[in-house]
Amino acid sequence: MKLDETIAIVTGGASGLGGATARNFAAGGAKVAIFDLNREKGEALAAELGENARFFEVNVTDESSVQKGIAGTLDAFGQITANVNCAGIAIGIKTLGKDGAHSLETFKKVIDINLVGSFNVLRLAAAEMAKNEPNNEGERGVIINTASVAAYEGQKGQAAYSASKGGIVGMTLPISRDLAYNGIRVCSIAPGLFFTPLFEGLGEEVVESLSAQVTFPKRLGRPEEYGALARTIVQSPYMNGETVRLDGAIRLP
Ligand SMILES: NC(=O)c1ccc[n+]([C@@H]2O[C@H](COP(=O)([O-])OP(=O)(O)OC[C@H]3O[C@@H](n4cnc5c(N)ncnc54)[C@H](O)[C@@H]3O)[C@@H](O)[C@H]2O)c1
Numbered sequence: 001m002k003l004d005e006t007i008a009i010v011t012g013g014a015s016g017l018g019g020a021t022a023r024n025f026a027a028g029g030a031k032v033a034i035f036d037l038n039r040e041k042g043e044a045l046a047a048e049l050g051e052n053a054r055f056f057e058v059n060v061t062d063e064s065s066v067q068k069g070i071a072g073t074l075d076a077f078g079q080i081t082a083n084v085n086c087a088g089i090a091i092g093i094k095t096l097g098k099d100g101a102h103s104l105e106t107f108k109k110v111i112d113i114n115l116v117g118s119f120n121v122l123r124l125a126a127a128e129m130a131k132n133e134p135n136n137e138g139e140r141g142v143i144i145n146t147a148s149v150a151a152y153e154g155q156k157g158q159a160a161y162s163a164s165k166g167g168i169v170g171m172t173l174p175i176s177r178d179l180a181y182n183g184i185r186v187c188s189i190a191p192g193l194f195f196t197p198l199f200e201g202l203g204e205e206v207v208e209s210l211s212a213q214v215t216f217p218k219r220l221g222r223p224e225e226y227g228a229l230a231r232t233i234v235q236s237p238y239m240n241g242e243t244v245r246l247d248g249a250i251r252l253p
Contacts, residue, residue, distance in 0.1 A: 001081060001139050001234050004029030008082035008234075009073060011035045011060050011121055014042035016196030017146065017226040018086030024227030025082075025234075026052050033073040033080075035060065035121070036087065060087045060117030066124050079132055083125040084144045084230050085118040088164075090198060092157035107160040114164035118145050119171065122186075130182040137237040140183040144230050145172065147190040147243055153252040165190070169243045176241035185240040187233050192247025194221040215249035 008025050012018035013034035019041075022032045026049040035058035036042040042055035054076045058069035073080055091110055095102050122143045129141030147168040154162030168188050176186040193199070193210050199220065211219050229246050233239050 001135060001137075001142055001237070003231060003235060005135070006030040006082050006234055007033075007073070007077045007080055008084060009033045009035055009069070009080060009121065009125055010084045010086065011058070011117070012086035012088060012146075013084075014038040014045055014055070016086070016198065017191065017194060017223050018084065019045055020223030020227035021084050021086065021230045022049065022053065022227075024224065024231050026050075028231060030082070031077045033069065033076065035066070035069050060085075060121050061112050063120060063124075066121050070124055070128060074128065080125055080128045080141070081132060082142050082144075082234055083122055083129075084146075085121055086146050087117055087121075088114045088146060090161050093160070094157050095159050102159065107163075110160035111164050111167070114161070115167040118168060122175070126179055126182065126184055129184050134183045138183045139185065139237060141179075141185075142234050143175070143179075143184065143186045144233055145186070145188040147172075147188045149190055149192050149245060149247050149250065149252060151190055151243075155252060172243050173241045180240075185233075185237070187239055187241070188243040189226065189229055189233075190243050190245045190247070191226055192221055192245070192250040194223060194226060196223055213250055213252070214247075215251075217248055219248075221246065221248065 010022045013022045014036035032053045034042050034055045046053040046055035056069040056072050059065045132140040145168045148165040150162045151165035151169045172188045
């Protein structure tokens with residue numbers, strides 16, 4: 001799919017990996033609808049990107065909130081051809097800690113935002129994409145979800161987070177099969193350690209010690225590198241049904 005013909009919903013698009021994707025796509029001539037809970041950052045980024053970007057205050061876990069965001073996107077741009085799902089949260093809680101068993105409510109919350117939220121947005125976006133005229137490759141849309149290397153090598157305290165990201169990896173192929181008839185591709189990106197607001201508060205020493213664990217290059221990933229891979233997936237009709245690690249070959253213990 002050509003980038004300057006792309007109209008993309010980017011969830012979590014106010015910050016970090018989603019923000020970098022919104023910037024990359026807008027720079028390539030795409031139209032971008034930023035779906036995020038953070039109004040302040042979302043509006044600021046949309047203003048920076050100009051008339052090809054809009055911010056919608058959307059909670060990805062809420063069906064009617066997503067429907068409103070989609071209606072707003074259609075109003076602004078006429079159709080939807082891409083959906084990149086970056087909205088997510090990370091927690092660190094052990095299954096059995098000093099204070100007892102892992103809170104079930106917290107476990108469900110992480111699954112709800114990271115996994116159910118991604119599915120909620122992509123299913124409603126796909127329903128709109130299916131109405132598009134196919135391009136000369138037969139494509140009507142492309143969906144990109146965000147997993148994590150924690151889907152494969154989760155650390156202590158990552159039961160909920162890893163489960164949510166394993167779910168993203170697991171649903172990638174079946175959704176690509178479901179939507180093949182509609183000409184909609186589905187891929188996921190599994191980032192390693194990226195320098196986003198999630199990491200900015202950790203301090204130089206922690207960042208250095210994390211960087212040392214990366215095989216090559218020995219540094220954290222840059223959000224722009226996620227945006228660049230998302231752009232490549234949009235532009236590559238033969239990429240489908242796969243989760244791509246983007247991690248400097250890190251393999252966490
Ligand atoms: N940064 C990393 O190293 C890293 C590594 C692997 C995976 N990831 C994944 O990448 C994604 C983006 O992470 P990031 O580092 O850019 O984080 P971030 O905190 O910078 O951005 C996440 C955004 O999601 C939004 N959000 C949270 N809950 C939401 C909801 N219910 N509805 C709408 N928006 C919501 C937040 O407001 C925020 O703007 C997450 O899914 C994260 O798990 C990040």
